[in-house]
Amino acid sequence: MSDRAIHILTDSFMKILLPGLKVTLPLTAIAFSLALVIATVVALIQFANVRVLKQIARVYIWVIRGTPLVVQLYLVFFGISGLGYLIDPFVCAAIVLAVNEGAYCAETMRAALEAVPAGQMEAGYCVGMKYHQIIRRIVLPQAMRTAFPPLSNSLLSMLKDTSLVASITVAEMFMAAQRIVARTYEPLLVYAEVAVIYLAFSTVLTWLQHFGEKRLNRYQRAKA
Amino acid sequence: MLEIKNIHKTFGDAQVLRGVDLKVEKGDVIAILGPSGSGKTTLLRCMNFLETADSGTMQFDGEHFELGKMKKRDIARLRLKTGFVFQNYNLFLNKSALQNVAEGLIVARRMPKQEAYSIAERMLEKVGLSDRAGYFPHQLSGGQQQRVAIARALASEPEIIYFDEPTSALDPELTGEVLEVIKHLAAEGMTMIVVTHELGFARTVADRVIFMENGVVVEEGSAEEIFDRPAKERTREFLRMEWKEN
Numbered sequence: 001m002s003d004r005a006i007h008i009l010t011d012s013f014m015k016i017l018l019p020g021l022k023v024t025l026p027l028t029a030i031a032f033s034l035a036l037v038i039a040t041v042v043a044l045i046q047f048a049n050v051r052v053l054k055q056i057a058r059v060y061i062w063v064i065r066g067t068p069l070v071v072q073l074y075l076v077f078f079g080i081s082g083l084g085y086l087i088d089p090f091v092c093a094a095i096v097l098a099v100n101e102g103a104y105c106a107e108t109m110r111a112a113l114e115a116v117p118a119g120q121m122e123a124g125y126c127v128g129m130k131y132h133q134i135i136r137r138i139v140l141p142q143a144m145r146t147a148f149p150p151l152s153n154s155l156l157s158m159l160k161d162t163s164l165v166a167s168i169t170v171a172e173m174f175m176a177a178q179r180i181v182a183r184t185y186e187p188l189l190v191y192a193e194v195a196v197i198y199l200a201f202s203t204v205l206t207w208l209q210h211f212g213e214k215r216l217n218r219y220q221r222a223k224a
Numbered sequence: 225m226l227e228i229k230n231i232h233k234t235f236g237d238a239q240v241l242r243g244v245d246l247k248v249e250k251g252d253v254i255a256i257l258g259p260s261g262s263g264k265t266t267l268l269r270c271m272n273f274l275e276t277a278d279s280g281t282m283q284f285d286g287e288h289f290e291l292g293k294m295k296k297r298d299i300a301r302l303r304l305k306t307g308f309v310f311q312n313y314n315l316f317l318n319k320s321a322l323q324n325v326a327e328g329l330i331v332a333r334r335m336p337k338q339e340a341y342s343i344a345e346r347m348l349e350k351v352g353l354s355d356r357a358g359y360f361p362h363q364l365s366g367g368q369q370q371r372v373a374i375a376r377a378l379a380s381e382p383e384i385i386y387f388d389e390p391t392s393a394l395d396p397e398l399t400g401e402v403l404e405v406i407k408h409l410a411a412e413g414m415t416m417i418v419v420t421h422e423l424g425f426a427r428t429v430a431d432r433v434i435f436m437e438n439g440v441v442v443e444e445g446s447a448e449e450i451f452d453r454p455a456k457e458r459t460r461e462f463l464r465m466e467w468k469e470n
């Protein structure tokens with residue numbers, strides 16, 4: 001490798017990593033936490049068969065899953081800006097990512113809730129527990145166990161999807177890489193570098209997933 | 225103490241219960257026998273409101289209820305007086321044996337945790353599982369799971385416990401330990417209704433035996449009456465078949 005290449009790589013490394021730590025990871029963490037809240041609420045509405053709200057939940061999932069994430073980002077960010085309102089790109093990105101991923105995670109959660117044997121609910125009733133108590137203490141924890149691996153998948157997808165928010169002017173990792181490419185004309189090098197950093201982030205998340213699964217398995221065997 | 229009258233239940237156009245009456249006095253142990261599909265499980269489930277009966281009445285501790293139109297609050301109140309043991313245990317899968325027993329006390333009865341756990345420990349001791357308190361359901365044998373389920377039903381000091389074929393899901397060598405526990409409870413004077421295919425057990429433990437078929441009670445009497453001199457030909461036939469199988 002030429003000296004120039006090594007120089008570009010070392011010089012750009014921190015310039016890419018820092019926005020990764022300061023923007024990409026926080027954005028992922030915030031948006032995914034929000035997505036989990038949305039998903040849990042939307043899944044429970046369907047599971048509990050709450051009239052009207054259930055229809056709204058289905059429409060939400062239908063619209064979000066039926067349109068591309070980039071289009072959703074543009075629609076909200078440029079749409080709102082176009083109306084003359086100021087909107088912080090980071091906040092906008094976090095909300096759109098959360099609402100988007102929330103729809104997918106809601107389906108994961110709903111399937112996981114439905115996979116909890118009906119007998120768990122009945123046993124709860126028989127010891128005098130109320131619906132919401134059984135859901136919170138018995139059904140949700142078991143559903144979380146089932147949903148954990150697919151939710152981890154969603155988290156990984158979201159980490160990578162944050163690269164799309166460069167297009168709405170959020171200065172995250174990928175935008176940093178694009179800027180360096182514009183300056184150095186070394187797309188192969190620099191994009192490979194950012195790819196490796198994404199991979200490193202993903203790898204850490206995958207470790208965390210394994211660790212989390214082990215902990216959960218202490219009290220519940222994985223379902224076949 | 226508890227009296228059910230003229231209970232009816234249909235699923236679609238299948239009439240599963242067609243006017244069953246049942247009277248339970250404090251301390252009674254009642255065995256319900258009957259061929260598969262005769263409505264035994266449905267009867268127990270209706271009595272604990274896991275299914276809603278179409279019609280019928282219930283008298284519980286002097287209070288009168290219409291089974292077809294129960295209020296949520298009454299259901300919740302009555303369930304606090306009853307325990308239910310399922311054929312397939314239905315232990316809370318995310319809770320240890322001890323937590324399974326304590327859960328209802330802590331959540332439904334708002335008992336302080338310490339008190340609940342000390343009761344739970346006592347109940348596990350009663351079913352011979354003190355040494356398994358920290359085990360999760362998947363770490364227990366079927367017989368052990370069912371004993372935890374019995375401890376869970378006992379914990380709230382119910383006035384009556386319903387058992388739906390408590391040993392049917394168990395390997396033959398594990399049924400004994402569960403039946404022993406139930407026999408023990410009977411000796412202590414616990415009021416129980418036990419749906420079972422274990423004729424020997426029913427005969428030794430039950431004060432009264434009810435033979436059901438096609439959603440009606442065919443014959444009812446003391447254990448001696450039903451087992452030694454059944455009045456109905458259908459009862460004789462059923463018992464002959466069952467003894468042969470066991």
Ligand SMILES: Nc1ncnc2c1ncn2[C@@H]1O[C@H](COP(=O)(O)OP(=O)(O)OP(=O)(O)O)[C@@H](O)[C@H]1O
Pocket residue numbers: 235236238240258259260261262263264265266267
């Ligand atoms: N949820 C349900 N929906 C439709 N049909 C049902 C339902 N539950 C029970 N049945 C029907 O009601 C009838 C009586 O069922 P039930 O489970 O009460 O019988 P059982 O006497 O307990 O039989 P077994 O000895 O096999 O347990 C059966 O024909 C069954 O198919």
Ligand SMILES: [Mg+2]
Pocket residue numbers: 264265266388389
């Ligand atoms: Mg049955």
